[in-house]
Amino acid sequence: METIILVIHVLLCLFLVGVILLQAGKGAEMGAAFGGASQTLFGSRGPATFLTKITTGVAIFFLVTSIWLAEMSKQRSMPSSVLDSVQVPETTEPVQAPTPEAAPTAPVEEKK
Numbered sequence: 001m002e003t004i005i006l007v008i009h010v011l012l013c014l015f016l017v018g019v020i021l022l023q024a025g026k027g028a029e030m031g032a033a034f035g036g037a038s039q040t041l042f043g044s045r046g047p048a049t050f051l052t053k054i055t056t057g058v059a060i061f062f063l064v065t066s067i068w069l070a071e072m073s074k075q076r077s078m079p080s081s082v083l084d085s086v087q088v089p090e091t092t093e094p095v096q097a098p099t100p101e102a103a104p105t106a107p108v109e110e111k112k
Contacts, residue, residue, distance in 0.1 A: 009065040
C-alpha cells in the first residue's frame with residue numbers, strides 16, 4: 001500500500017511541476033508559448049482560471065499524500081533513537097580491573 005501511495009506522490013509531484021511551468025508570468029500570454037502570439041489558448045481570462053484550478057487541485061492531493069506517507073512511516077515499529085536499539089547485557093558481578101600486584105610480570109634480564 002505504501003508503495004502505491006509513494007508512486008502516486010511522485011507522479012503528482014512531477015505533474016505539479018509541469019503545471020506550474022505552464023503558467024505564464026504577468027503580461028505573457030499562454031498562446032505565445034505555442035506559436036500563436038495574437039490569440040490566446042484558453043481565452044482572455046481562461047489560462048489563469050483553468051491552470052490555477054488544476055494547480056490548486058494537484059497541490060491539495062500532493063499535500064494529502066505527503067501527510068498520508070508521514071503517518072504511515074510514523075506507525076512503523078522502529079526505535080526513535082539509535083540508543084534505544086542497542087541492547088546492553090546486564091551483569092550480576094561488577095568487573096574489576098586487575099591490581100598491579102596481581103598482574104603477571106615478565107622476568108627482567110640483567111645487562112653486563
